[in-house]
Amino acid sequence: MDKKVSFEVIKRLPRYYRYLGELLKNDRTRISSKELSEKMNVTASQIRQDLNCFGGFGQQGYGYNVESLYNAIGGILGLNEGHKTIIIGAGHLGHALANYSSFQKRGFKLIGIFDNNPQKIGESVNEHKILSMDELDAFVKEHTPSIAILTVPKAVVHDIAQKLVSLGIKGLLNFCYTDVDIPSHVCIENVHLSDSLMTLSYKLKNMQ
Amino acid sequence: MDKKVSFEVIKRLPRYYRYLGELLKNDRTRISSKELSEKMNVTASQIRQDLNCFGGFGQQGYGYNVESLYNAIGGILGLNEGHKTIIIGAGHLGHALANYSSFQKRGFKLIGIFDNNPQKIGESVNEHKILSMDELDAFVKEHTPSIAILTVPKAVVHDIAQKLVSLGIKGLLNFCYTDVDIPSHVCIENVHLSDSLMTLSYKLKNMQ
Numbered sequence: 001m002d003k004k005v006s007f008e009v010i011k012r013l014p015r016y017y018r019y020l021g022e023l024l025k026n027d028r029t030r031i032s033s034k035e036l037s038e039k040m041n042v043t044a045s046q047i048r049q050d051l052n053c054f055g056g057f058g059q060q061g062y063g064y065n066v067e068s069l070y071n072a073i074g075g076i077l078g079l080n081e082g083h084k085t086i087i088i089g090a091g092h093l094g095h096a097l098a099n100y101s102s103f104q105k106r107g108f109k110l111i112g113i114f115d116n117n118p119q120k121i122g123e124s125v126n127e128h129k130i131l132s133m134d135e136l137d138a139f140v141k142e143h144t145p146s147i148a149i150l151t152v153p154k155a156v157v158h159d160i161a162q163k164l165v166s167l168g169i170k171g172l173l174n175f176c177y178t179d180v181d182i183p184s185h186v187c188i189e190n191v192h193l194s195d196s197l198m199t200l201s202y203k204l205k206n207m208q
Numbered sequence: 209m210d211k212k213v214s215f216e217v218i219k220r221l222p223r224y225y226r227y228l229g230e231l232l233k234n235d236r237t238r239i240s241s242k243e244l245s246e247k248m249n250v251t252a253s254q255i256r257q258d259l260n261c262f263g264g265f266g267q268q269g270y271g272y273n274v275e276s277l278y279n280a281i282g283g284i285l286g287l288n289e290g291h292k293t294i295i296i297g298a299g300h301l302g303h304a305l306a307n308y309s310s311f312q313k314r315g316f317k318l319i320g321i322f323d324n325n326p327q328k329i330g331e332s333v334n335e336h337k338i339l340s341m342d343e344l345d346a347f348v349k350e351h352t353p354s355i356a357i358l359t360v361p362k363a364v365v366h367d368i369a370q371k372l373v374s375l376g377i378k379g380l381l382n383f384c385y386t387d388v389d390i391p392s393h394v395c396i397e398n399v400h401l402s403d404s405l406m407t408l409s410y411k412l413k414n415m416q
Contacts, residue, residue: 007249008216010410014403041215077406078413093304102385102402107409147408171412173405177310187411191404194310195222196397197293197381198285200355201316202218203395204379205286 005053012050013077015040020070032063079107083171084143088160089151090115090123090130093175097149098125111143140167147171154178161188213261220258221281223248228278240271287315291379292351296368297359298323298331298338301383305357306333319351348375355379362386369396 019039023031037044051057051069054076058064074080085108087094097103098113113125116133123130131139148169152160157176164172165186172188174180182188227247231239245252259265259277262284266272282288293316295302305311306321321333324341331338339347356377360368365384372380373394380396382388390396 010407013410014400014406017406018400018403076410078409079406081409081413083409083412091304092300092307096300096304097401099300100401102400103405106402106406108402108405146412147405149405170415171408173408185415187408187415189404189408189411191401192222192226192310193305193308193399194314194316195226196399197311197316197355197357198222198225198287198314199218200379200381200395200397201286201289201291201314202221202284203397204291204354205289207378207393207395 009050009053012040012042013073016047016050017070017073017077017079020066020073023066024070028066030063030065033058036064074107081107083108083147084111084145085109085147085149086111086140086145087113087149087151088115088133088136088164089153090117090120090125091151093151094149095125097151098128108147111145112139114139136163137167140164140169145169147173149173149175151175217258217261220248220250221285224255224258225278225281225285225287228274228281231274232278236274238271238273241266244272282315289315291316291355292319292353293317293355293357294319294348294353295321295357295359296323296341296344296372297361298325298328298333299359301359302357303333305359306336316355319353320347322347344371345375348372348377353377355381357381357383359383 019036033044033047037047040047048058054072057069057072085103087098087110090113094113098110103110110126110128112131113128114131114133114136115121120130121132146169148164150157150160150172154176157174157178158180161172161180161182165182170186172180172182172186174188174190177192180188241252241255245255248255256266262280265277265280293311295306295318298321302321302323306318311318318334318336320339321336322339322341322344323329328338329340354377356372358365358368358380362384365382365386366388369380369388369390373390378394380388380390380394382396382398385400388396
């Protein structure tokens with residue numbers, strides 16, 4: 001069933017997951033689709049439709065059980081699979097991401113960080129020594145990470161992505177603003193930090 | 209008309225804008241909604257619906273004029289308004305964002321970066337000296353930035369947001385994972401870096 005779920009629905013799942021996680025932390029046991037909808041800024045019917053894509057979880061008149069829905073969405077997102085993750089590029093963004101505690105909380109386990117700058121190699125970031133790119137092959141073969149986060153310059157991102165794919169990496173999170181050609185058995189997610197600034201600009205323009 | 213446009217449509221506008229910008233760079237003059245839809249991973253009818261929210265731009269049988277559509281979406285997003293932007297927090301993420309060239313390209317002009325760490329104050333980042341938080345009041349009054357990007361620890365984000373609002377900042381881009389209460393005349397956009405990793409995880413799970 002999951003295969004037919006639209007991209008827009010999938011994009012909303014992390015938001016549901018985060019929000020339900022907050023409710024859980026505050027010991028909430030259930031929530032109505034109406035309240036969930038107000039918090040999430042989508043209609044209640046949209047929420048019901050979204051969750052029905054995966055079989056539906058609510059009960060008429062009761063709403064959703066927060067913990068079951070949280071766990072179910074985590075399962076749908078594959079967050080309980082303990083993805084071993086590496087970061088390529090130990091610049092400021094690489095450092096920031098290595099220290100980003102939400103990644104670990106969501107089941108992404110950082111196991112290595114790489115750079116080709118001799119001045120960075122050997123430095124420690126969040127208990128990981130920055131490794132040389134020369135060590136990448138052996139490391140990936142030994143530790144079999146499934147995800148690589150790319151925070152490298154545009155000029156090298158394509159070659160590095162090809163190398164990672166040839167080493168068996170299955171998923172790339174790319175922070176570099178460029179198209180990367182990868183084979184169809186590999187997944188890529190491109191992050192565009194300026195999108196949120198553009199959305200903010202829209203809001204500012206239409207609020208005045 | 210803009211006021212009624214749904215959040216989901218607005219969220220897609222930056223993607224249209226980026227993609228059209230790429231086409232422009234490659235000297236493309238027009239594009240069909242079909243081709244645009246394949247690249248953007250939304251249906252052609254969705255694209256037509258989205259753009260109709262703003263009056264529509266295509267011509268039957270011709271498609272869209274790339275440059276006009278690019279400029280029109282830029283206008284809708286308010287990107288030609290030259291937002292003066294400051295960054296609060298000169299840690300790794302603050303540094304990375306200060307060096308992020310897409311921000312400037314999209315019309316967001318970085319005019320200052322602030323931190324409260326004496327060891328950072330006075331350092332240069334992308335031609336800006338890191339200023340002390342003590343200088344924030346006077347700086348904002350003199351230079352009237354409209355947007356502040358927050359890359360500060362969770363414990364202080366609420367107080368800093370309140371201060372910025374009281375100084376007249378109209379838009380906040382918040383990278384800290386926490387809810388910030390702000391008055392209704394101020395806009396906030398929260399960035400959750402782990403959302404894209406969760407989306408990637410979903411793709412990985414459903415591709416195997």
